[in-house]
Amino acid sequence: VHPSFFDIERKPAGPGRILCVAHVNPWKNQAGLIEALEPLAAARPLEMRFAGGADFQTPYGGKFSGAIARNPWCTFLGPLDRGRLRDELAAASLLV
8 A cells, every 4th residue: 555545634525425446346246335325325315436447348347337327326436546546535434
């Protein structure tokens, strides 16, 4: 882990911003995370943001893409450079 990640000044964008940083794949189960959060998202405002690579041509990538499309509270950011990742970490209320 780059040392600059330990110096992030936290500035949460709101009480419900969740950040998941990982390559999209079945072992990380981001689609399952979205499904698990659907009842919470229906009950209160939240924002789920995903940072990392993804192959939407695979069956799991397609499942994840569909889950993102169905849930307006979800955003796929794609791969981020170090500066943008630091910004996302600073703005998150919760890191998955």
